[in-house]
Amino acid sequence: MNTAPRDALEFPESDRAFLEPHLPPQDGSAPQLDLPFTTLTFATSLDSSLALSPGARTVLSGPQSKAMTHYLRSRHDGIVIGVGTAVADDPGLNCRISGVGGYGRPGLDGQPRPVVIDPTARWEFSDDSKLFQLCREGRGRAPWIITAVEKPNAEKQALLERYGGRFIQVKMVRTHTGRHQIVWPELLVTLKSNGLRSVMIEGGGHVIKSLLSPQYMSLLDSVIVTIAPTWLGEGGVVVSPDRRFDDDGNAISAARLKNVKWYPFGEDVVLCGQIKL
Numbered sequence: 001m002n003t004a005p006r007d008a009l010e011f012p013e014s015d016r017a018f019l020e021p022h023l024p025p026q027d028g029s030a031p032q033l034d035l036p037f038t039t040l041t042f043a044t045s046l047d048s049s050l051a052l053s054p055g056a057r058t059v060l061s062g063p064q065s066k067a068m069t070h071y072l073r074s075r076h077d078g079i080v081i082g083v084g085t086a087v088a089d090d091p092g093l094n095c096r097i098s099g100v101g102g103y104g105r106p107g108l109d110g111q112p113r114p115v116v117i118d119p120t121a122r123w124e125f126s127d128d129s130k131l132f133q134l135c136r137e138g139r140g141r142a143p144w145i146i147t148a149v150e151k152p153n154a155e156k157q158a159l160l161e162r163y164g165g166r167f168i169q170v171k172m173v174r175t176h177t178g179r180h181q182i183v184w185p186e187l188l189v190t191l192k193s194n195g196l197r198s199v200m201i202e203g204g205g206h207v208i209k210s211l212l213s214p215q216y217m218s219l220l221d222s223v224i225v226t227i228a229p230t231w232l233g234e235g236g237v238v239v240s241p242d243r244r245f246d247d248d249g250n251a252i253s254a255a256r257l258k259n260v261k262w263y264p265f266g267e268d269v270v271l272c273g274q275i276k277l
């Protein structure tokens with residue numbers, strides 16, 4: 001047995017039980033056969049912000065809910081983020097719970113596959129990026145980068161492939177302003193067909209907003225949100241999906257949860273539920 005690195009996190013058995021009904025089944029089955037079990041999870045402030053600004057890495061979760069997020073990572077085959085988060089945070093996107101691969105156990109068991117949505121392949125990663133440092137140390141997997149670009153930069157592709165990652169081209173549509181929009185079912189089917197039976201989607205703001213749109217919210221099997229007792233103030237990365245309207249043109253809530261449970265967790269509260277369709 002390897003010894004766990006110093007940054008290993010503990011998440012006691014007694015804290016795990018409450019999460020179980022909100023997690024992918026342990027046997028790998030999913031409610032929809034060709035789709036992975038899909039969890040939306042993020043941390044938010046009291047004013048619904050994910051971060052102080054789009055480029056700022058901002059700690060919201062306290063120690064217990066941070067350990068919970070890492071436990072969630074151990075229970076999913078993949079973690080999905082947008083390129084905005086990759087650029088802002090230089091994230092590790094591995095699981096640092098004691099007992100998973102690289103943290104007390106040989107191999108990479110329990111380490112999720114990072115998946116970065118990067119339509120134009122703009123992320124300037126390098127050998128020094130945290131993700132690749134973790135790969136070298138046997139503490140994480142190399143990312144799959146989801147892009148609309150047919151031929152990504154050859155050097156970046158070679159670096160990615162050296163660590164076992166790759167670019168994956170997935171169908172995207174263009175909005176009226178020319179922005180790429182992922183077709184979420186296409187992405188999720190692709191991830192499942194590449195062996196990811198469960199994915200957790202961590203953000204950032206653009207990713208969450210697009211998933212909470214009426215056409216895609218039914219893809220979510222579970223929603224787990226950490227709410228931290230802080231206001232980040234104006235200028236933050238706010239999670240606020242587009243308004244919906246009823247047949248008479250009256251505004252109605254954009255999205256709502258059902259089967260809701262609230263769990264106080266240190267100074268934070270963790271909200272678990274499912275999208276009410």
Ligand SMILES: NC(=O)c1ccc[n+]([C@@H]2O[C@H](COP(=O)([O-])OP(=O)(O)OC[C@H]3O[C@@H](n4cnc5c(N)ncnc54)[C@H](O)[C@@H]3O)[C@@H](O)[C@H]2O)c1
Nearest residue numbers: 042043050051082083084085181182203204205206207210
């Ligand atoms: N608190 C949290 O839990 C949490 C989680 C993740 C990120 N963050 C923070 O959020 C900030 C980044 O958020 P953001 O909204 O700027 O970036 P983001 O991570 O949502 O990435 C935005 C980019 O990703 C791509 N993208 C996202 N959704 C897409 C879609 N549906 N279709 C096609 N491409 C898509 C586009 O290129 C877009 O420009 C950072 O500061 C980060 O630290 C916080």
Ligand SMILES: Nc1nc(=O)c(N)c(NC[C@H](O)[C@H](O)[C@H](O)COP(=O)(O)O)[nH]1
Nearest residue numbers: 043058059060061069089091092093202
């Ligand atoms: N649960 C949670 N609480 C937070 O306070 C926070 N900032 C994030 N942010 C989510 C984001 O997707 C990644 O956590 C970061 O990008 C950093 O990732 P690493 O820790 O390096 O793996 N998530």
